[in-house]
Amino acid sequence: MKSMQRLMMLIALFAAINSTAQTTTDPKMKPFIDALMKKMTLDEKIGQLNLPGSGDIVTGQASNSDIGKKIKEGAVGGLFNIKTAAKIRAVQKVAVEESRLKIPMIFGMDVIHGYQTTFPIPLGLSCTWDLKLIENSARIAAVEASADGICWTFSPMVDISRDPRWGRISEGSGEDPYLGSQIARAMVKGYQQNDYSSNTSIMACVKHYAAYGAAEAGRDYNTTDISRISMYNNYLPPYKAAVDAGAGSLMASFNEVDGIPATGNKWLLTDVLRKQWGFKGFVVTDYTGINEMIDHGMGNLQTVSALALKAGVDMDMVGEGFLTTLKKSLAEGKVTQKDIDDACRLILEAKYKLGLFKDPYKYLNEERAKTDIYTPAHIKAARTTAAESFVLMKNQNNLLPLKKGGTIALIGPLADTKENMPGTWSVATDLKTAITVREGLQNVLGSNAKILYAKGSNLDADSLFEQRATMFGRDLVRDGRTAQQMMDEALAIANQSDVIIAALGESSEMSGESSSRSNIEIPQAQKDLLMVLVKTGKPVVLVLFTGRPLVLNWEKANVPSILNVWFGGSEAGNAIADVLFGDVNPSGKLTTTFPQNVGQIPLYYNHKNTGRPLTDSLWFQKFRSNYLDVSNLPLYPFGYGLSYTTFSYSDIRLSSATLGKTGNITATVTLKNTGNRDGAEVVQLYTRDLVGSVTRPVKELKGFQKIFLKAGESKAVTFTISAEDLKFYNSEYKFVAEPGDFKVFIGGNSVDVKEASFKLL
Incomplete structure (x- = not known):
């Protein structure tokens, strides 16, 4: 008993050490920054608050570019979406060798679910329910991103969402605040490692603060209207968990809270974040977030820029409202010198904590990019993690796992597309290295089975919809044949086969930012194909690609086996084959509720009761809280997932x-x-x-x-x-x-x- 007590005391001591490691302040930091700020002009202080994109910078012309000129003038605090150590070194050199005060810049990127080695989309990652695995995915992402010169990631996204119409549900961890909080902590630790002493630790930026996932009608950037008690209990916990884990920065969300856009919301950014939670890092806007308050009806650029600064925003992404209006607002008494100084100090502190004042080139060792990016160990971790994220939703008569033999028909528009395997927000991925389902089957089966392939259908019958759903290089190469011709080809190989694997669902850009959907079923062209395949009488396995919960009533009733593979990342195809053929037993569990139809939305497990709940019956009861045409039940509940x-x-x-x-x-x-x-x-x-x-x-x-x-x-x-x-x-x-x-x-x-x-x- 005494030895157990000693063990528990040691565990508590280590936990305390880890906790304080995140918050302990270097005693040299304040005097260093005090001295620096005394040397800074007003323009240089405001310049630290400016975060433009990488713009027109090309190799060899950093100093002469438009942004390069601003950097020399001290008018840029950092850049984002620029990568490789060589390019960033050239820009950092301008800042620390050609500007007056030689203040280094911070470099950020959307490293959302991996860097070049891409892991499953965050919604898929959450379905592993494995915090060590999730933390390791962030650790690998940090190692790779930092090897390419990046020291700041706009991740994790911790928005709770109960509406699968919202495209960015794919980028979060689902509907539950407790699970979301655990994952937020794990991701922050994976990126930051409790401190920034290593050149493989990068600063997290928790987003989108707050309640972005509650956008009305599931339409991106839309209004939210949530009671404060619901915010505290359901939406704020993951942000607070990330803050408690030591996150270095937060990003303000696009939506309004209590009628005031989050970017200008003092209650949110100062009263809650700083005063209640004790957040010591800095707040950055989302892309043009300050400027967008104009369309919200909050005033002109000068007015909304002053509103944002006084609310608690420290850095302006892209909009340059701070850069162009704060000096005037200060002269007119609309902001104070202290407002500007406080924001500037927080940006400088972030750079100090990252070690950039000590070594501006800390993250710019070009040799690391040759050894630390897309390594065999990272690729193996991506494959393992992807397989753990898949959710087996149906397996009638134990159809899965399949035997490694016979003839297999692989059919569907998502069966052989490298570009769609990594999923949305995989900006640093080399799409050419992604493993397709077809390649994965070949890799796992070798010569043990015969694989016949047909596309079977286009993503959607509407070519314009398909264009919108395959942006950013995720083209599926639309087939010019008629739907019947494509279907006939698919049926021909299906009839020669022992089993059919149908790779169907969403393309990667059908979810993610600005990819809201009002109809969350599998596109009809693909559903028509699936119906015909099922009618053959051959066993059919639906390999379902999606970035959100879908309405799958027909599929659940008629398809023998359904394996939800989300978007698995670089190794998606290999991981899918691992699970289909039993090398891995699936263990993923849903972190979002799947509705029977869109009319049930919002549908989530942790709902409140009503004064007139259903009693004994699960179906219709007059004068009770229910529908005439459908039960209150989900199609698949939160936490659901089968195994072999x-x-x-x-x-x-x-x-x-x-x-x-x-x-x-x-x-x-x-x-x-x-x-x-x-x-x-x-x-x-x-x-x-x-x-x-x-x-x-x-x-x-x-x-x-x-x-x-x-x-x-x-x-x-x-x-x-x-x-x-x-x-x-x-x-x-x-x-x-x-x-x-x-x-x-x-x-x-x-x-x-x-x-x-x-x-x-």
Whole structure:
């Protein structure tokens, strides 16, 4: 017992050390920056707040470019979307050798789910429920990005979203604030490593603060209208978790909050972020975020620039509102010298923390790009991570895994497209190196099976829609044949085959920024193809590509097996083949609810009850909260995902029926692998607060563990519950745990759970 106590004390000590490592300030930083700022002119201070894009910079002309001239004048604080150590060195050289005060610049990029080695889109990553795997993906991204001169990433995106019509749901971690918070911490740690002493640690920029994922109608950049109590309980937790993890910067969101755009919202950027949470980093706008407040109706460029600065924005991305108006606003008394100085100091502090004043070329070792980018170890990690992210949604009669033999028909517009495998926001990826499904099957099968291929259909019957859905070099090369001709070819090879693999769904740019959809079904041209393939009577496996939850009613009812592969990254094709043929047993679980139709949206597991909930029936009851034409149930619930094996759960065993304000209780189930394959199960813990001073959700995720069991093996899985886990924000925005009755649920998804009860004293 004493040795266990010592171990727990050591763990607590290491945790404290890690926590303080993020927040401890170098005592030399303040006097250094004080002295520097005394030398700076007003124009130079304002220049630090300016973040243009890389613009017209080309190799060998950095000094003579328009941006180069501004850098010499001290009018640029950093650049983004410029890469390679050679190019960045040339620009940094202008800053530190040709400007008056030789202040280095910070260089950022959208390193969202990997750099050149690309991992699954963030929504897919979240479906691994594996925090170490997720942290490692960010660590590898930081190693590669820093080897190309980048020291700042506009990631992680931690927006909670309950609306799959919103394209950027693909870039976040789903609908749950608890899981989103855990992933936010893991990503920040992966990028920053608790400090910036190494040249492989880069600064995270948490986005989009705040509540961007609640855009009305799922339409990007749209209005949001959320109560503050919902913001505190549902939308803000992942941002706070990232701040608590030591994130160096935040990005303001495009949407409004309480009628004021986030970019100019003092309550959001100062009262909550700095005063309540103690954030010490800097805030940057999103692309032209200040300028966009003009169309929101907040005033002209000078007015909105002053509003943003006074609200708590420190750096202006692209819009140059700060650069062109703050001097005038200062003269007119609309901003103060302290407002400008405070913002400037935070930018300089970020550069100091990154070690750029000590060595402006810290991240510019060109040899690292030869050894640290797209390495065999990174490629292997990408393949493993992709396979862990896939969600097996249906597997009738154990069709999967497939045998490595016979003749296989591979059909679909997404079966042989390198450009669409990495997914949206993979800006640094070399698309030519991505592995297609066709290549992956060939790599895994070798000469053991015969693969026949046909495209089968275009992405969509509408060529203009397909253009919009394949931007940024993600072209599918539209086939000029008629739909019937393409289908006939597909049927010809299907009839020669033992099994059909249909690679269908969204192209990579059908989700992501500015890719909202009002119809979230598989495009009809592809669905028509799928229907014909199923009619052949051959076994059909749907390999589903998507960046969002889709409406899949027909597919669920008629297709024997459905494997949701999201967009798996560089190694997508290999990982898909690994799972299809059983080299990897899928263990992904959904982090978003799949609706039966768009009319159910927003649909999420942790909803509130109504005063007239459905009682015994799951279907229609008059004068109850439901629909005439569809049940309240999701098509696939949060937390859902199948395996090639099966698992059973015992009843929950509580260590006590009561929980005090201090101390804890444990909830234990015995998990058994009841199938004949080894596999992993994500065991999920939910609670329900039955009576509260404000209404509480019907379930809330409070813990999870990914457990690997060999066939036939059993294991006791234990969760510890304390009063801290039961806290929420009440109507006074105080974080409290209220005494009363609680339910606890444990299971493999948010619906199929065991249940027990306890009381908080």
